Amino acid sequence: MMRSKLLGAFILSCILNVHAQEKKTFTIDASHPIADISPNMWGVFFEDINLGADGGIYAELIKNRSFEFADPFMGWKKLGENIGEGAFLVLNRKDKPNNPRFLRVNTNLSAGKVGLRNEGFRGMGVKQGLRYDFSILYKQSTPGITLHVQLVDSLGAIIGESNFRPEKTGVDWQKQQISFQATRTEPKAKFILWFEGKGVLDLDMISLFPEDTWKKRPGGLRADMVQLLADMKPGFIRFPGGCIVEGRDLANRFQWKKTVGPVEDRKLIINRWNTEFKHRLTPDYYQTFGLGFFEYFQLAEDIGAEPLPILNCGMACQFNTAELVPLDELDEYVQDALDLIAFANGDLSTKWGQLRAAMGHPQPFNLKMLGVGNENWGPQYIERLEVFKKALNAHYPEIKIVASSGTDPEGERFEFLNKELRRLQVDFIDEHYYRSPDWFLTHANRYDAYDRQGPKIFAGEYAAHTDRTAGTGNRNNWKAAIAEAAFLTGVERNADVVGMASYAPLFAHVDGWQWTPDLIWVDNLQAYGTPNYQVQKLYATNKGTDVIPIRMENEAVSGQQGVYASAVLDQKINEVIIKVVNHNDYAIDGSFKIQTKGSLAQDVEHVLLAAGLEEENTIQDPNRVSPKIDQVVLQGKTLETQLAPYSFHIFKIKMR
Known part of the structure; x- marks a missing residue:
């Protein structure tokens, strides 16, 4: 032996x-x-999945700040020993159809002190010495209630507090803000709002932001997450997805016009990842659109990336309802695309250019590309794409059109779409591949024999999955990342065919994810890049000009x-x-x-x-x-x- x-x-x-x-x-x-090599070669793909926006890059700490969730008190807990019936009422108003609900607090109906506690998004990340900005919209007929605001740690100890008394009266909504500092760092803090004194007070948009947002913008984005994107020096940022573009049904599709203008006027919808996976149900997952299309364009500009918005083409997710808009009713969807270009690029004499300027950006965003549909397939998609293409080419011939090649990089659906999209001479064919590391290794020569004269390829969503697609066992390990690094040598070698590439999904919260793997992981206080992030960052920061x-x-x-x-x-x-x-x-x-x-x-x-x-x-x-x-x-x-x-x-x- x-x-x-x-x-x-x-x-x-x-x-x-x-x-x-x-x-x-x-x-x-x-x-x-x-x-x-395209200067936009390596970019980032953003979708509000895995708490990517609310609870993620959008720095708002209060969950369900305007009581618009299906359960109006989701995220909130009523506090007090003798809360009277009707002390807290959720009411509706007709003058705010996109945000109708508000909270009426009547302390006259309770014997003792009452309050509300908000749990945040899997808690609130609070940093010692940092300023926190609290704001509300309120309305009252007579002053009488003082607001006492507190941040408390996981054991209930106070780690920051202040108070103020709303004084203005009348029928109009007023905004008031106070700021205070945190005395201790806490990853799972909660927020408490006490109502002291007697009176009736209407409240809406109860909000709390840290001061250290990206570029210190009030109501802005989480700086550490944006910095990880900026460090990649991305050539483009694709937004807002992803499957949320389609929606489980058309009523729940992403509509960009409802995500611009004053934040309090934007229409919240349920996030389609809320109930998508039985193994990761997330019933508190909504889209408040504090991160809306204006903020996406602004983010792209901040990090030096070309904006690449993707719009619904009149088709809901074909894995869910597969709901279709009849071709003779597609005008609204096409007009949304035309109006988006006007919002991004129009001058100040136009309706949409004026709105962009009113939001703080009088100069155009210089949009050059637009995606029509996400992972749609079949002849129904081609029919609708042709309608979009005709209108876009007629009104904005300079805008490059990105079109979907479906969910998979091979098979009957892919072959049909690949043929049709080349016939239509779209500018970019958006290919997606979620496959095993072995697939990436054996397909590094995928683009060697592609037609050099046809449309460019956009590798819009790629990721090596170590377990199975949409499973819970996929890991962001070196096995996956090195397979991607190998595959990307073939992408780079064929830069005359492939014009853009991005990993997907982008962000995931360690306590609130639905899908693995993901490029960047975060908790309430920290963010880090995976080995996969390191690979694409090295490609993006060493892309060169010529193969x-x-x-x-x-x-x-x-x-x-x-x-x-x-x-x-x-x-x-x-x-x-x-x-x-x-x-x-x-x-x-x-x-x-x-x-x-x-x-x-x-x-x-x-x-x-x-x-x-x-x-x-x-x-x-x-x-x-x-x-x-x-x-x-x-x-x-x-x-x-x-x-x-x-x-x-x-x-x-x-x-x-």
């Missing part, structure tokens, strides 16, 4: 030694670029012997950038020979992303899988280096 173990160890040692001595020679021709050939044994490097590679030239900074994936459990010696007319700097920046296949980043260890940067030395025009097991490398070589 001992002899067999020794023999096995000897054989394994011999195998490893042979692997360690393996040498791969790569030839990079930097003198002959073969394709331009250049890289070959191994005179072939494109697309998985032979577990190796994948692409190379680009950045003419703006005169730099060759090589990306290589070693998808083997052993190291490989690599020899990279650079063909160029000029000389090369000898010091080469080397970025390494490597880990065990099961390793992940977490809230507790957010940088476990993250890039390491060092220097390697070029020998003339040859780079000799070792490619670590299961590793993604970037080599940046300056040209003189």
Whole structure:
């Protein structure tokens, strides 16, 4: 037995030694670029899933702030020992059809002090020393009630408080705000509003925001989440989804016009992920549209990305109701698309340009692209797309049209749509692939044989799923991320075919997700990028301007012997950038020979992303899988280096 173990160890040692001595020679021709790379190549896809907006990037801490949920008191708990019947009433008003409900508090009907407690979105993340801005809309006939506001920790101890007395009276709604500081950091805080004194007070839009929003905008976005997007330097941001564009039915579809204008006038709807998965029911998931289309455009501008809105084409989700708008009733939907372009780009003489200016942005947003439909399929989609295309081409021929190729990257539906969309000569075909890591590895050459003269491809939603699509077991581990890194070498190599690419979904709350995997995970206080985030960020921040050939044994490097590679030239900074994936459990010696007319700097920046296949980043260890940067030395025009097991490398070589 001992002899067999020794023999096995000897054989394994011999195998490893042979692997360690393996040498791969790569030839990079930097003198002959073969394709331009779109400046918008790598972007981000946003959908309000996994508490991505409310409870996520939208920094509002109060859940159900205007009592518009199906259960008006969802998120709220009444406080007090002797609460009188009718002390808290939810009423409706006709002058605010998009936000009709408000709360009437009548303290005359209770013997003691009464209040309301709000639980927030899986609690509230509160930071010590930070200012918190509380505001309400109110109406009263006679002053009499003082509001005492408190933040309390998970045990009920007060960690911030203040009070104020609404003084204005009359029939009009008034807004009042106070600010106070938190005395302690707490990830699961709650908010309490006490009503002291006697009287009747009507309340709406009960709101609490931290001061440290992105760009310190009142009522704005969560800064750490936006910063992770900005750090990617994305070329575009696609919004608002995703399946929420379609809705489970057309009544619950995303309608952009109901998401602009004053926040208190925007119409809340149930989020379609509320009940989508029985394994992750989320009955408190709604869309308040504090993050609406204006804020999406503003976010795109802030992070230097092109806006890419996607609109409903007259079809509800075909996995749910598959409800259709008859072709002769499609005008409303087409007009929404035309009006959206006017809102984004129209001058101040137009209705929609005036609204944009009233919201604080007189200059156009310079919209260039528009998506018609999300993951729709079949001849019904093509019929409706043709109607949209005719109108958009007639009124705004400069706007590029992005069209859906359905839910899958192959099969009968895909083949039908691919043929029809090419016949229609749309500008971008939106392909989605949620597949296993092995699929990504074996399809790195997917675009090598695509038609170079047809529409560009938008890899609009991609992610390697380690378990199964829409399952709960998918992990954001290195196994998934390195498979994506390998696949993306093929995307980059075919930049003359693929014009844009984005991972999906973007955000997930650790206590409120419905779908895995996701690019960025958050809790109430922190946010971190997954290994998948690190991969796309490295592509986006090292995209270059031109594709250049890289070959191994005179072939494109697309998985032979577990190796994948692409190379680009950045003419703006005169730099060759090589990306290589070693998808083997052993190291490989690599020899990279650079063909160029000029000389090369000898010091080469080397970025390494490597880990065990099961390793992940977490809230507790957010940088476990993250890039390491060092220097390697070029020998003339040859780079000799070792490619670590299961590793993604970037080599940046300056040209003189």
